[in-house]
Amino acid sequence: MTSPRDRALRLRDAAKEDPDAVNPDRVLELLRYPERPVQRVASEAFLLLLTEHPSVGTSAVERIAYLLRQTDPETAAERDAAVEFMETLLLCLARIATADPERVYTARQEVLDVLEELEGPLAAPASVCLVQFVEADPLPLVAHVDRFTALLDADDPTVRRNAAHILLQLASSHPSAVEPSLPTLRRRLTDSDTETAKKAAVVLGLAARGSPDEVASSVPALADALDAEDRGVRANAAGALADIATGQPEPVAAYTETLVANLSDEAAPVRRNATAALSRLADAETDLEGLAHGALIELLDDPNSTVRATACRALGNMGSPVALELLRSIAAEDEADTVRWAARRALEDQ
Template identity: 30%
Template sequence: MLVFAFDRDWTVDVNPHPRHDAVPLEWVRHLAHETPHAVYAIGNQTLAEEAAIPGVVDIVGRHPDDWDEWLGEKQPDGRYEQFPLRRERLSLIADLHPDADGYVVVDDLDLSDVDGWEHYHAWEFVPAVERGDIHPDLPWVRDLMTDGGLPTSAGIMPANASMLSSFLDDHTDAPGFELTYIDDGAERTQLCHDVSLHAVTLERPSAAPALQCTPLAPDSDQFTVPVDAIELLSVVDPPPNLYTASAETPAEEATGLRRLADVNPEAVRISSILALLDRGDVDLFREKDAVQALRRVAVVRPEDCTPAIPILRSLLARDELPARADVLATLRAIGDADPGAIAPLTDELVPYLQSNIVSVRREATRCIAAIAEEDPEDAVDAVPSLATIIEDDADGLQYAVYALSRITREYPEEVKPVAETLGEVTLRDSLSDSVRLNATAGLGRIVGEYPSIAVDIVDDVATLFDADNPKLRNNAIGLIGDVAIVHTDVVEPYTEEITALLTVEDTYTRINASGALSRVAEDFPESVEHVTPTFVELLSDENPLVRENACWALGYLCARDATSALKDRARDDGNADVRTRASWALAQINNGDQRDD
């Protein structure tokens, strides 16, 4: 006999979760009245009436000596003085059935920490029932075919290896296979997790072609079958419970869960994986399979895997762990969905940025990049190691650049010591535009705070003025504009190149180019004077920042020819900053005229 405890809201279909499956009310009624199992309502007590099952008051009533402790007196409004908490209700129920074969609670709240109870969300419970995981005799269990096989979607009776190879190529995503073959004169049928033509038999002309098979059952070894012994090979979708049904050890269960996660990660119960990882004994093979299963699940269900973070953290601290890259990849998948969830692990992650194992270093870098995106403060300590990855041109370079760029959004001073490294990235044509964009953006934020730091690379950055990618070009001119805040003498030699960018189609490039030249105009008006007609045209630009920059430049140039256009801006421009700057420019021109007189 099993004991079931059901919540109501977001669990039973009388008030289902808006995005998940719910338990049919008829199932609850059937379990309570048509089976020997015990069924209780532990949440919203309306379910007790709807399903005609015992509720909390009934549960406490079966502990008459404890009535006052749990309920107390009934109040005028029909309520009791107190009510046991959800976990206390489960304890009271378990006390009523000490010899039950199992205890199952179905609730949208996570009650997996309650000793002795197996917790399911409704959307986990329904498929578990249908798979036969809860009890094989329940009427909703999916039936296997009477011949011992499963429903098939495709099949072949191969005449030769070539025909079989074509069939396998057409079904590379098959969740499983059912193989019928002749072995010692007897026909056998085997469910397989995976099958493939045995490479050795294909490469050796003297060897008969054979099919290499990985059984679905985790307690079975791989085997090969000669192609000419195959009677039928069919594509099937095995029920998830079959992947672990024959497992006799935790290691075999881990193997089964890994195989299930390969083909159907939605069907894997994360609590089963965590139970295999959170054990006192060390079994590297079991842990490797369990972590690999978790990694595959995290790709499609990252939010569901957040309870695994403490266990993954403890694994990272171990000296011996064969699946370290898988642990990091799992954390990365969780972090991609919720960076804050893995941010507290930065101290554990940073050492792996220096790993000699390529996959480990790459996944650690991706974790830090995810953290830096949302919590740059937590990634600051990783800056030196991230810079080393870039300098070594290591796998994961693009994520290291991205992480540094994100950190500069709030902490440019922390990335300042490695600014030269970002500068080198901006000039590497072999890198993708996205990587170079992140590098120029990050470098630009540093230069915005510390203009002098880019003085030595202005010549190199200026080569990007004619970049095909407008964003890369814009970042370059923006960086040069920041340098011009303090060092117009370094930027002045590039007046002509910047002038060519004043009229490009990209708005941000026009903003940055006009800003840079307006600063040069202040200190070197003679170098910019010939650009006056263009600045007058920019007074009519659709972007107010461009118009404002044009006013700055014309004011510094004391451009008398712009007086009429500036008066129009000062009087009629729809942007207050432009009107203010146009008035300032007119005053500058007027003052210049007075000095000339």
């Protein structure tokens, strides 16, 4: 008679060859078997199935959460096997969450408990699960901002990147909630992982809606990030400065020359966002005539239509006679509908 472990091994091997040929109910039955060696192999088979068909795992969420709670190794030898098992379980949850995040959300506490050991081997798969959770419903995770902030200092760049993404999602819906993270996010603007740095800049900009006084302290670090090697970091830093300038123009105005210098950046998103920041300053009646006027006029000939449209808005906010005359010409002659519309709107707002 074939043992349960042998059946699990056969199902795992079959899933490697053709996941569609394996009945997920048979694998789940073995995942419920009360012996850990069987559960470990069954979880590996289940992960293979979920890679192709994540929706087949929704009925297994409770069982996976239970196994995460029950895995408590007593010896060093057991610990290595337990860590590998828990990693597989966490990856299963992450795959299921791509199909049904609300169902997997019921296991969030088990995943959060794993993160008590921030530098452990399970931090990466746990953070992947939390990315799925926060996109499904960010509110219950607001209470754990301190934990996500700590993850920003993890050695693993995947963990830092996921932590920054989680904070970005929280800041999108609850901007004041990420205030405790702001000092760490400012440091992460120079992260060796550019995705972490880019997300950190976005969070700093979003936080301006909830903590305007505290966010003003982020302006110098964001201005420094305008010199970053990565164009995405430069673009997001300029965008964050534009967000901050909406409610706090004074600290951003101190870096007007830096923003003007970025109007000639090789990357169109950087030029666009630097222009947007200057537009917000002009809208707040900051005097930009001497520093930005000529550079913004040059952008009316930029090859990128989005940059030209943003320049129209900035020049409209400045309201100089020369700029208004040029906007009349752009409103009639630019080849892009969006640019002509932006020029007309800028003229109508005078």
